[in-house]
Amino acid sequence: MSKNLILWLVIGVTMMSLFNMFSAPMSRADKMAYSTFIEKVDGGMVESATIKENQVIGQYRDTSGEIKNYDVNIPANDASLSQRLIDQHVVVNVKEKDEVPFILSVLISWFPMLLLIAVWVFFMRQMQGGGKGGAMGFGKSKAKLLNEHTARVTFEDVAGCDEAKQEVTEVIEFLRDPSKFTRLGGKIPKGMLLVGPPGTGKTLLARAIAGEAEVPFFSISGSDFVEMFVGVGASRVRDMFEQAKKHAPCIIFVDEIDAMGRHRGAGIGGGNDEREQTLNQMLVEMDGFESNEGVILVAATNRPDVLDPALLRPGRFDRQVVVPRPDLLGRDQILKVHMRKVPLASDVDTKELARGTPGFSGADLANLVNEAALNAARYDRDKVTRADFETAKDKVMMGTERRSMLISDDQKETTAYHEAGHTLVAKYLKNADPVHKVSIIPRGQALGITMQMPEEDRFNHDKEYLRDQISIMMGGRLGEELVLGQMTTGASNDFERATQLARNMVTQWGMSDEMGPMVYGEREHEPFLGREITRQTNISEETARKIDIVVRQLIEENYDRAKKILEDHMDQLHLLAKALIKYETLDTTDIDRVMEGKEPVLVSGSEKPAGKGKTPPEEPTAKVDIGESGKENKPSDGEAGQAS
Template sequence: MNDDQPNGNPWVKSLLVWGGIFLALLMVVSMFSSRGDAGPIIPYSDFRAKVAEGSVDAVEIGENRIDGKMKNGDSFSTVPVPGDTTLTQLLQAHDVKYAGKAAEEGNLLIYILAQTLPFLLIVGIAFFALRQVQKGGGSGAMGFGKSKAKLLTERSGRVTFADVAGIDEAREELEEIVEFLRDPQRFSKLGGQIPKGALLVGSPGTGKTLLARAIAGEAGVPFFTISGSDFVEMFVGVGASRVRDMFEQAKKNAPCIVFIDEIDAVGRHRGHGLGNSNDEREQTLNQLLVEMDGFEANEGIIIIAATNRPDVLDPALLRPGRFDRQVVVPVPDIEGREKILEVHMKKVPLAPDVNPRVIARGTPGFSGADLANLVNEAALLAARRNKRLVAMQEFEDAKDKVMMGAERRSMVMTEDEKKMTAYHEAGHALVSLNEPASDPIHKATIIPRGRALGMVMRLPERDSYSYHRDKMLANLSVAMGGRVAEELIFGHDKVSSGASSDIQYATGLARNMVTRWGMSDKLGPLQYEEQQEGYLGMGGSQRLMGSDETNKLIDSEIRVLVDDAHKRATQILNSEIDKLHLLANAMLEYETLSGDEIKDLLEHGEIDRPSEPVTTGKPVRTAGSSIPKAGKRFSGGTAPQGA
């Protein structure tokens, strides 16, 4: 049915209903007002007295009522007394005109209708409201127990497994479910049973919901989608009723798939809440457990749920027979990121220099949603720059914006602040280049982004899933490089607060090495801190109970690691002091240097830029100073006075 037709438009229905109610009220008013012309009803004795006084001009005599008019023009009515035969004589004696009045047909029916029509209107309005609630699928006051699951159709935007990239293992497991729905005999002839449910587990943005939509697009069976929070209401029992109604709908459409997003909203451990243990959420979970695997089998219904908090789910929900398999949807590796970028880049006009592999290498830890946002930001940047194609420069700038925040080119920095930032970042870069276990430098900049005045970005050559002691010690030295450079160049009393994030990172890394990873010779391979409740690294840590001597030793070992990193950075920068001046002056002039440019500068003493600097747009404004123009050969510079 076309939604534009009156029968399918709820606004047109509402207008018709209220119009009918208004017309009915007008009929009632007109029926009662039609009697107003007869005038007031007076007692029969008063009527005879007025006739005797000569005040009455004319009357109409009916079977049950007498209507008359006074000589002054007023109208009146009265009810005659049965058996009075002297009325006509009285009227003749006082020259009152009188006439008979025909009996009104249907008078009793009209009276009854007039009395009952208001009640009929109230009953009709109530019946219409109840019908609308029932058709609304639980959106009204009487529809709490109706399921809010929506039937996903191809009109909503069909997604297939071809649109899902970077999570091949998870996709293969779900492809098996699709194959079972398409050809169940292929599996059942060998004794296999259709799985009851699949739980998609992964951090936010990894593509759990996208995978579920792909299953809907591939399976060719009805697909219901609902959120875990849609079950829970303030009234106890409503969620359980919605679960029952959802499975009733699913049985009518079996075989089908029901997707529950964010199932942790309703599937948490029972008995851990406040108040009565038999609360609304637990009743909802109990009903879900029974429907998935109870006395009554629900054949042909597959439940797919998604969560990023599997640790809080009730164990009864995760046992075989309910969620038969748990599919981990991880953050993609470099190969997966490249495939995901290629999928999203199909919608964007690309310049020939765009290399998805390079972008994938520079985005470790990005989820599928992050990569989609990266491509979108690059397209928006190209549009703002009035370009017809999205080039590699836009992807680099978009990556910097996503990872480090937008450029704050309007920030006013003094020359001393800018110089200190340049030496701080140069210290990080030099220590990184002299630490064999450190990752290669991708870019160094002194353009403020987010809350940072500058940044040295290092990119790993490949995805790492575990870290070695030598790399952790190298990262500690690199973190101390900025503070050490400030101390060497500007003196102990002139160090700034710019190393606060470096100190925080170094302290946290050293603490984990000592308390969690067993990398302290004095404390040995023992755990002294445990991770708080969380998933994939989310959440804090808590130090386990120990003696005062143990806690003092932990703090001492953390201090030793950070102090050794500080000493190592000091040795490197003292031996490379000329290169520190060279690199800092280059950053003051160009503001942003790539990793290759830093290597060329330190090896050959110059940077050759044929055209523009790496950064685009206006330079950072400084108070009382000007920035040298880029686009020329840079051959280093002299150290500042007093260095």
């Protein structure tokens, strides 16, 4: 804003100066006819005269005696005028023709063109974001050279990806002491690609490289190479590598490289667009005729499947470093990193939090700690407690509680029996994850939720575990049907997810004796949905009909199994539902006590501590269940617990 203000002030002052310079000679002078001028000279009214070729300017006295300026044009070679002025005792001056300086004349003649050029430069700078070097410098690289004082991050700030840190550490050691590796014939890697889901810490790991390496570090985004003009991106790639060669050995970090490294030939116009020319130049610079010794390119992306194969071959990105979602130990370490500046209460256990957040990325965990700190500040606490982290975890997973939502007693009872059905079936299945919490408080699009917390991270699932999951999904509808004798739309997402799970067991995972260990259907990436889907193509009608029969049998078997559990423990189903109607939220200890016919600890026990007399927030709930529109929200793969 200050730069724009100064620019317009300079333009305004320049325009005013030019205006005054050209308008001053013509101001405050009466244009007079030659005959009138002669009459005034003969009448003795002219006081002074300055003769300049065919022009006379000066002062005269009008009839009232007031002195005024005059300006009159005279005939050429009028020799008698000078004598006439002298005879009337007029002060006469003779002035030669004004010589306009050459520079000023050029400026006057070229002023319109210069003004147009200045306007063009101004708008070009605006379109190019004020690119380095002015309007003619938008082909220059926008890479930023970072030093050890620029937001320094070290490996101590990176947790949960030990293997990736080890790979990166080897590159840094290579830059510091190349002879350690070259003495055995090794060559410095030219490129390293950081691959992983969003939020796992790829950019943070690259910043840690800048903090640990004692070499120059250039940082740029893949979108900085893409411009509206063809050839600009390729020019910026060349300029970036030229700068890097001057500072070699050094590291170049390109974030979100898929913005300019997508597969060639996929665009409109036969592949001759700006992005593909930029990619071609990148390929040549990384492994072309010219040698770029000492320049290491580190890139990050969460879409390695769309990158051009030429970009991933040996000699360019020699190694791919996977930065996955952290496991239990990694989440524990990440939480400790983010809790360094957070005052914690004695009841906070990072291992318990890590166990209750499977599938969380590093960014999710950072958001969890921040939400817990905000919740503690909201209730004026001096320290962040376990209850704050539970509230934050449920808020991150499901959204804020909607306690202002008006729900009738009948709908509340239906939701309570639905959640009690999920909970009771999960309690009596040995392969199911333990139930962590159940609630009928609306959150987000859910009217009620049941959360299961796995005891450990699961990297694959056996057949019995998946069958138990289908039975648990059926428990919600059965809880409503067996007690209230009604069917609602609340179980629609339960059925949708159970059907998809059963179909995957039959068609993708070979868990059906009738269909055998075969895959029926092809997995395709749907660009508009942003995920992979399975299409049953190239199979006969008879096979498709048989698949439908086997899927239906699998669902009905587990439906009957869940129904038998609820019928055998109907008294406990009523106890859980009534406790939910009364207390709204039950955790794992409360559930066990209610099933034994005892009062929940949540009510009979002590209240959770609050700061400075404010009421503490209630114990949060977890996963998503019946949506407001009759649907349920489906949790993403790897999220904690089982959405009822």
